[in-house]
Amino acid sequence: MNFLTTIVQNSRLARFVLVYHCNSIIHYHENPLWDLLKNGLQKMVNLRELTFRSFGGHPAAELFDGCVFQLQKLDWGNHSDEIGMARVLVAQRSLTHLALESSEGTHYPPEACPHLTHLRGGLSTVLALLPGRHITHLAWVPILEDPFLLGVAQVAEYMSSLRSLTFGGYFARPGFSLTNHLDSLEILELIGIHHGQLQLLADLPNLKELVLTFPHRGRFPVSFESQIDEIVDKLFSQCVRLRCVDVSRERTGNEILYQRWTDNILCPSQLTESQVWSSRFGMFLECINYELTNHNGRRCLT
Numbered sequence: 001m002n003f004l005t006t007i008v009q010n011s012r013l014a015r016f017v018l019v020y021h022c023n024s025i026i027h028y029h030e031n032p033l034w035d036l037l038k039n040g041l042q043k044m045v046n047l048r049e050l051t052f053r054s055f056g057g058h059p060a061a062e063l064f065d066g067c068v069f070q071l072q073k074l075d076w077g078n079h080s081d082e083i084g085m086a087r088v089l090v091a092q093r094s095l096t097h098l099a100l101e102s103s104e105g106t107h108y109p110p111e112a113c114p115h116l117t118h119l120r121g122g123l124s125t126v127l128a129l130l131p132g133r134h135i136t137h138l139a140w141v142p143i144l145e146d147p148f149l150l151g152v153a154q155v156a157e158y159m160s161s162l163r164s165l166t167f168g169g170y171f172a173r174p175g176f177s178l179t180n181h182l183d184s185l186e187i188l189e190l191i192g193i194h195h196g197q198l199q200l201l202a203d204l205p206n207l208k209e210l211v212l213t214f215p216h217r218g219r220f221p222v223s224f225e226s227q228i229d230e231i232v233d234k235l236f237s238q239c240v241r242l243r244c245v246d247v248s249r250e251r252t253g254n255e256i257l258y259q260r261w262t263d264n265i266l267c268p269s270q271l272t273e274s275q276v277w278s279s280r281f282g283m284f285l286e287c288i289n290y291e292l293t294n295h296n297g298r299r300c301l302t
Contacts, residue, residue, distance in 0.1 A: 014043035028058035053077035141169035179203035202238035
């Protein structure tokens with residue numbers, strides 16, 4: 001709150017703010033934080049990256065009213081905001097990275113986000129924004145209401161340009177029946193492992209990096225742990241361009257620990273979750289753990 005008070009009172013200082021994250025709004029028109037935030041955003045005329053998270057569920061897109069900044073990265077963690085965000089996404093024409101929640105049947109104007117390359121959201125967000133844009137990095141994080149089979153069929157035809165894909169989250173996800181549409185894919189994270197699906201990865205001609213994350217405490221299932229070396233060896237033999245495989249091992253405190261296998265080293269190395277992701281999708285790292293431990297959480301792809 002002290003930061004926002006200073007920014008509101010000092011327009012010259014506010015011009016130097018390029019990145020702002022707000023994760024502390026509890027409810028709509030919270031006093032005095034809401035008005036401070038709204039006035040502060042108007043002062044941040046050169047803002048390029050904004051993260052906003054609220055917990056009340058009331059539409060909050062009015063926070064953009066009177067703002068002149070042109071964002072490059074937006075992580076909007078507020079639901080029930082489709083109408084307001086349609087207006088915001090049209091106005092924010094410089095956006096390249098977007099994380100957004102949308103309800104079923106949402107449509108955004110075709111002129112929204114013409115330069116978008118990185119997208120994170122559930123099925124409704126993916127269907128609303130993936131078609132007609134050159135998105136190369138996608139985090140499809142299913143929500144509880146996502147229709148499994150219909151969702152895969154609807155989305156698959158728009159995925160040919162993807163270079164990286166994170167698939168899964170807290171809730172269950174569809175099976176990975178997308179390989180015929182992912183010829184350009186180089187980096188893949190699967191959250192949760194379905195029986196028999198790893199053999200499908202051989203059909204990805206350009207896969208170079210694979211991340212396997214287990215959503216519940218980050219641990220190997222017992223049945224998987226006894227076979228992990230054999231499974232990894234088979235992946236390297238079947239996926240001709242695969243260079244490394246990262247597998248979540250266990251959770252320590254607030255972070256998941258991974259083991260990394262590479263195609264020329266026999267013993268795996270140990271990595272933290274931040275190390276696994278900073279080299280690939282470095283933005284919004286503070287959201288990584290939240291997705292796997294909270295019903296409303298999400299990992300944000302960058």
